Amino acid sequence: MTTNITRRDALSLFGGAAAFAALGGLAACSGASGEKKYKIGVLQLTEHDALDAANAGLVQALDDSGISYTIDQQNAQNDQSACQTIAQKLVNDGDDLILAIATPAAQAVAGATTEIPIVGTAITDFAASGLVTSNDAPGGNVTGTSDLTPVAEQFDLLMQLLPNAKTVGVLYCTAESNSDVQVQMAEAAAKERNLTVTRYSVSNSNEIQQVVESMVGKVDACYAPTDNTIAAGMATVSMVANENKLPVICGEKGMVDNGGLATYGIDYNKLGYKAGEMAVKILKGESKPADMPIETLDASECTLTTNEETAKAVGIDLSVIQ
Structure with a gap:
């Protein structure tokens, strides 16, 4: 780092x-x-x-x-x-x-x-x-x-990896206004794919482990947007999630590098x-x-990132990604 x-x-x-x-x-x-x-x-x-x-x-x-x-x-x-x-x-x-x-x-x-x-x-x-x-x-x-990440494409990725998924837990920090926007986008993307979303929020990094543990057995997958508190705490997120075979689709590459399963991001x-x-x-x-208008990266500049070690830990076959 x-x-x-x-x-x-x-x-x-x-x-x-x-x-x-x-x-x-x-x-x-x-x-x-x-x-x-x-x-x-x-x-x-x-x-x-x-x-x-x-x-x-x-x-x-x-x-x-x-x-x-x-x-x-x-x-x-x-x-x-x-x-x-x-x-x-x-x-x-x-x-x-x-x-x-x-x-x-x-x-x-x-x-x-x-x-x-x-x-x-x-x-x-x-x-x-x-x-x-x-x-x-x-x-x-x-x-x-x-x-702003391609949330819809990230949910498409989730569905490719977990075609039988029905429930998704969205993990984020309530102290960050940027996360509110992404949570709403995640809920809209989930609805279009007939997925049920449950919000799992933390107010600080000390709550991450307990909140991720509370997801186990209740959701089929976790979605973690580009939330700074969660990104900084990905070691904790992945420790709990991977041990309990809970796949985590992330908002950006660094989160995957630190134990998340996959992302399609900037x-x-x-x-x-x-x-x-x-x-x-x-x-x-x-x-x-x-x-000067706010600028973004073009969708063509987004890249797929996966973590093979995490895939093995949670039992996901990455070869299904198209």
């Missing part, structure tokens, strides 16, 4: 000029003499594969653009109060632009400033989360890229890269957040 480190942390850990040189690609990009050096702050909600990949994509886009910048990487470790504190810090620092990774991070930053441009990524629905007036015309200082590195490209346009004065 990627460990985020700020330029300031690096200098204190490794000492002066040596650390600056070692971390040049992450902390600062060199530019032509006299070129403006942009000050960028990053607030990532928590550490898990999808958000880490989005972060890496953001930084890569900044590097590829050739702009000169310094970057302050901050991670809230899935703590809402920490999000508020970090957001205020980045605003007080006078950053030229703030990159927010995940919905709660973006909400915290948007609540702290209406002036500094904010580019978000790994956010399911900007409008539904109150971040923009509309996804087509944001109208304020926030824009970015949405990680590439978070590409999603972050696209957000980084938007940030560069804003910094260069070529565009304003208010006029």
Whole structure:
């Protein structure tokens, strides 16, 4: 898993000029003499594969653009109060632009400033989360890229793997507004496929094991959308689910890599890269957040990911996937 480190942390850990040189690609990009050096702050909600990949994509886009910048990487470790504190810090620092990774991070930053441009990524629905007036015309200082997943296609995948399934438990965290959107989409997709859905919610990561255990024997499969709390706790989810032969269809690749059965989902590195490209346009004065529609990845960019070890554990034949 990627460990985020700020330029300031690096200098204190490794000492002066040596650390600056070692971390040049992450902390600062060199530019032509006299070129403006942009000050960028990053607030990532928590550490898990999808958000880490989005972060890496953001930084890569900044590097590829050739702009000169310094970057302050901050991670809230899935703590809402920490999000508020970090957001205020980045605003007080006078950053030229703030990159927010995940919905709660973006909400915290948007609540702290209406002036500094904010580019978000790994956010399911900007409008539904109150971040923009509309996804087509944001109208304020926030824009970015949405990680709205192909929920219908993920349920098609579930039906291919479990053609006799009748009941599905949807696992999510009630503290995340992005999950509400996906749960509703899951319920609609299930209804179209004559599946009965039961909601299984947690309010924090400490409840995951007990809630997954409560599914056993009551549902034929579990669906876990791109919920940050669940994604960060997939080791716990898969431990319980796989031991009890409960297949888990996931919202994104990282969750499958950490023990889920399968997904048909987006590439978070590409999603972050696209957000980084938007940030560069804003910094260069070529565009304003208010006029930049929320962008998504095309369905053709979604990929199938399966976990063979998990398939063996839960007794599922992956060869049936078409």
